[in-house]
Amino acid sequence: MHEIHTRIMWCLLAGGVLLAGLVSTDAQGVGFARALQTWIQVLLLLAALATLGWGGRLLLQGTAGSAFMGRPLWVCSAVALGGFAVLLALPLRLSEHGSRPALWLELAVNILLSICLLIVSIDLLSSARRNSPGAVPRASHWLHLQSNGAVLTALALLVAVTAGVAQGLVDLEGMRRYVLPLGMLACCAWAALQSRHFAGQSGRWTVLRLAAALAVGAAAILLGAGSHWAMLLEQAAWCYALSVLALVLVMASLRHSLVGWASAHPARLQGEEWLEQAPIGVVRVDGSGAIVHANRTQLDWLGVPSLVDQPWTEALAPSLRNQAPDWLARLRAGQSLAFEQSMDTPQGLRHFQTDILVAPQGRDAHAFMLLSHDVSMQKLMVGRVQEQQSQLVSLVSAIPDLVVLKGADGRFLHCNQAFERLVGLAHAQIIGRTTSDLGLQGRMPSDWETDLRARNANTPVVYEETLQFADNGYQGRFEITKSAIRAANGEVTGLLCICRDLAERSRARKEIERLEFFDVLTGLPNRRMLMDRLEWSIIACKQRGTYAALLFIDLDNFKDLNDSLGHQKGDRLLCEVGKRLIASVRSGDVVARFGGDEFVVLVENLGAERVQAEAHVRSVVEHVITRFKQPFVLDGQSHHSTPSIGVTVFGDQESLTVQELLKRADLAMYEAKSAGRNTQRFFDPQMQAIVNARANLESDLRQAIHDGELQVYYQPVMNGSGSLVGAEALVRWRHPARGLVMPIEFIDLAEQTGLIVDLGNFVMRTACEQLALWAASPSTQALTMSVNVSPRQFHNQGFVDEVLGIVAQTGANPARLKLELTENLLLGDVNETVNRMRQLKERGVGFSLDDFGVGYSSLSYLKRLPLDQLKIDRSFVSDVLSDVSDAVIVRTILALAHSLELEVVAEGVENSEQVDFLVSNGCKRFQGFHFGRPVPIGEFERLHGFASFRPA
Numbered sequence: 001m002h003e004i005h006t007r008i009m010w011c012l013l014a015g016g017v018l019l020a021g022l023v024s025t026d027a028q029g030v031g032f033a034r035a036l037q038t039w040i041q042v043l044l045l046l047a048a049l050a051t052l053g054w055g056g057r058l059l060l061q062g063t064a065g066s067a068f069m070g071r072p073l074w075v076c077s078a079v080a081l082g083g084f085a086v087l088l089a090l091p092l093r094l095s096e097h098g099s100r101p102a103l104w105l106e107l108a109v110n111i112l113l114s115i116c117l118l119i120v121s122i123d124l125l126s127s128a129r130r131n132s133p134g135a136v137p138r139a140s141h142w143l144h145l146q147s148n149g150a151v152l153t154a155l156a157l158l159v160a161v162t163a164g165v166a167q168g169l170v171d172l173e174g175m176r177r178y179v180l181p182l183g184m185l186a187c188c189a190w191a192a193l194q195s196r197h198f199a200g201q202s203g204r205w206t207v208l209r210l211a212a213a214l215a216v217g218a219a220a221i222l223l224g225a226g227s228h229w230a231m232l233l234e235q236a237a238w239c240y241a242l243s244v245l246a247l248v249l250v251m252a253s254l255r256h257s258l259v260g261w262a263s264a265h266p267a268r269l270q271g272e273e274w275l276e277q278a279p280i281g282v283v284r285v286d287g288s289g290a291i292v293h294a295n296r297t298q299l300d301w302l303g304v305p306s307l308v309d310q311p312w313t314e315a316l317a318p319s320l321r322n323q324a325p326d327w328l329a330r331l332r333a334g335q336s337l338a339f340e341q342s343m344d345t346p347q348g349l350r351h352f353q354t355d356i357l358v359a360p361q362g363r364d365a366h367a368f369m370l371l372s373h374d375v376s377m378q379k380l381m382v383g384r385v386q387e388q389q390s391q392l393v394s395l396v397s398a399i400p401d402l403v404v405l406k407g408a409d410g411r412f413l414h415c416n417q418a419f420e421r422l423v424g425l426a427h428a429q430i431i432g433r434t435t436s437d438l439g440l441q442g443r444m445p446s447d448w449e450t451d452l453r454a455r456n457a458n459t460p461v462v463y464e465e466t467l468q469f470a471d472n473g474y475q476g477r478f479e480i481t482k483s484a485i486r487a488a489n490g491e492v493t494g495l496l497c498i499c500r501d502l503a504e505r506s507r508a509r510k511e512i513e514r515l516e517f518f519d520v521l522t523g524l525p526n527r528r529m530l531m532d533r534l535e536w537s538i539i540a541c542k543q544r545g546t547y548a549a550l551l552f553i554d555l556d557n558f559k560d561l562n563d564s565l566g567h568q569k570g571d572r573l574l575c576e577v578g579k580r581l582i583a584s585v586r587s588g589d590v591v592a593r594f595g596g597d598e599f600v601v602l603v604e605n606l607g608a609e610r611v612q613a614e615a616h617v618r619s620v621v622e623h624v625i626t627r628f629k630q631p632f633v634l635d636g637q638s639h640h641s642t643p644s645i646g647v648t649v650f651g652d653q654e655s656l657t658v659q660e661l662l663k664r665a666d667l668a669m670y671e672a673k674s675a676g677r678n679t680q681r682f683f684d685p686q687m688q689a690i691v692n693a694r695a696n697l698e699s700d701l702r703q704a705i706h707d708g709e710l711q712v713y714y715q716p717v718m719n720g721s722g723s724l725v726g727a728e729a730l731v732r733w734r735h736p737a738r739g740l741v742m743p744i745e746f747i748d749l750a751e752q753t754g755l756i757v758d759l760g761n762f763v764m765r766t767a768c769e770q771l772a773l774w775a776a777s778p779s780t781q782a783l784t785m786s787v788n789v790s791p792r793q794f795h796n797q798g799f800v801d802e803v804l805g806i807v808a809q810t811g812a813n814p815a816r817l818k819l820e821l822t823e824n825l826l827l828g829d830v831n832e833t834v835n836r837m838r839q840l841k842e843r844g845v846g847f848s849l850d851d852f853g854v855g856y857s858s859l860s861y862l863k864r865l866p867l868d869q870l871k872i873d874r875s876f877v878s879d880v881l882s883d884v885s886d887a888v889i890v891r892t893i894l895a896l897a898h899s900l901e902l903e904v905v906a907e908g909v910e911n912s913e914q915v916d917f918l919v920s921n922g923c924k925r926f927q928g929f930h931f932g933r934p935v936p937i938g939e940f941e942r943l944h945g946f947a948s949f950r951p952a
């Protein structure tokens, strides 16, 4: 209870006593007592009206009542006091004193009064206790139960008494006498018990005084037995207790009305409309620690509709709430607080700078206000600036040059690690000092003068000077650049000074040159350097009329070493090879690493005779190969490596470029590789001719596929009785200049260059179209069509889809299509081969193994592959009558095929004797010139006496 309340109460009391004194007329004090009673009644009426008004408002608004008791009890209290006020106003005066109705009414009045006293005292004490800083939620709960229990008991008593009176069982006079004093004593005991929970000495005394007054009043009623003095005492106690009650109710009603009004119109209350929309959060808190008002900005930040009546800690970040009791104590001691808090808001994590200001003197002593500013953006900006600053500092620190930033007063603002190192001082020892503070003036002679020049110049001042920053420290020639740093108004705010060590620069330049012309791993000249030297060598040979030679050396199977022992060992071998090559040649010759495992040796001054030059270089090459015979020791591990060497001799009058020379040596090296490796080959113009011819053929073939110069020929496949059973599709190239080109001349090239895929698809499509046409005629519909498939074509991604697509598009019957595979196709992944064959087999496509017996024949594959047919190679058939072993092989193949239930086609059959031999050994299918050569389709059909329907 605040001091101001007490003061008003004493005033009222004094006013009442004065009034009573003025109106008292008799000496016994009866008039005085009656006057006092009337004054009390006036106070009670006031309290009743206030409570009634407040209770009504609560009912209408449906808002919570007092801090603790809640709406139901306050409404109950209002009704009780209202009833009491009505009774007070009317009945006692009308009824005869001492009559039964008067007694009854007085009893009712006393009971109602007791209830009101109980409610108000419980509520006040409970809310005071709840708002105390150390309040425990469980204790509040317990209080709630007690208060509700007490009120319910009082109500039950009222009902019981009323019932008793109605039945005439209760002594009305006795009841009237005891109910009120007992109620007063109950309140008195309650107040005395709870007074210890009140914060502050004065609050506790007020409660105890109230309890004492009630006790005295009760004692006077019980013991006084109607004496004047007892009545006087009773009325005085009443006067005190009820005036407190009335005052508390009036004040509480007024406070809640004001809060409500202020909540609805806070700007009106404060005259601070701008505060409501201001971009700062405002939270006002009363002395009990409850929030009285929070502005819109604060509510938006927290994402809540209202904070009124919530504890003030709701405006704090959860992590700070445990500090609240300590802060509250400091605020109550008059200290303001300032701190930063981070909160999770509906808009994300935000940072606030919060100040807590205590109320000015004269206002609610413990009220305070929280003012919060959103500093999220500032924090973000500060973070970014700090990040940029640290990036800049690391950048400047990483610069090998000396970087120094001076302020306008010549003091060091920043310097990088290179400067610290050379000066021999720590960063902290340098910053804030001048050149002379650091004793550098004598060591940087023109510092002062150049600083001045830089300040006055619009462009950087650059000069060179020999500097030594510390005793016995590094001394060197530096290039110094000084630039003035200016503010927007042109005023010089600082000076940036960069010192570059010129010796360091020349070292760096040399290193760059080294990296540019030498191989990092072996330290040998690199390709670039070699090209330069070769260019000079070509010119020198021409001028002097001498010969030189170029050796292109590639290590054999170097990849295997990398894969088995690791790249580190591979690197070691490359270094060792470099050393051996150097040891194999004269000091003037050039050994270069061309790239990967390729080295190039340039042997110069081989004399003016080509034969001599070739002999010399041959000995050099032999020398190299011999040296490679010694194992290489790689980190203690012995390893054998061999080279393949291509050699070209140059120097005659032929004008060759560097590129052409390298190409020749490279070609020769490839020849050495093809010859089985670990050997040498000299360039021969024939090599070039072959390479050129291949290149031309490749480009012609590419063009031929594009221009439709390829043609499909058909060779008949016959049965034992000489009837046509099918055909094999064979490609031919009708070259515009060279005429008909046979497959043997271009299939290998097509296979190597990948052109085989397009070529194979063309043959497959043409053959399938023919098969579809044959299907339309009864005379040809049973014919089969064999198509050759090369390994590269078969292993090409999408081969299966391609074949099935062609079959579907042409409408050919897949059961009549036979794909001829060769044995070298099995060298790859056999599982994958079987898988692909099965996919096509499932759609009806048949398979034939071509050239059986000449290649990689593994009988186990015959079991695994889903084959339909074997074709005996022509080499066995041609000599089957003259060569006993060929005859044995043919018989074996036929027996094998028979036992595996495979069909056999004998290829290359050229006469009837061969047919007889094959038939007598069980062969049923034949192909060869004896039955017909490969011919274009028109001729094929004419020869076999049928014509297929052909679209116009």
Ligand SMILES: Nc1nc2c(ncn2[C@@H]2O[C@H](COP(=O)(O)OP(=O)(O)OP(=O)(O)O)[C@@H](O)[C@H]2O)c(=O)[nH]1
Residues within 6 Å of the ligand: 521, 554, 555, 556, 557, 558, 559, 560, 562, 566, 567, 568, 569, 570, 571, 574, 595, 596, 597, 673
């Ligand atoms: N350790 C190491 N390996 C390298 C370096 N440069 C290239 N290589 C490897 O050298 C190998 C060169 O292989 P090739 O010359 O193509 O093949 P090879 O195994 O030598 O076979 P042939 O030349 O046909 O005898 C590749 O595996 C490259 O990855 C290098 O600097 N260090």
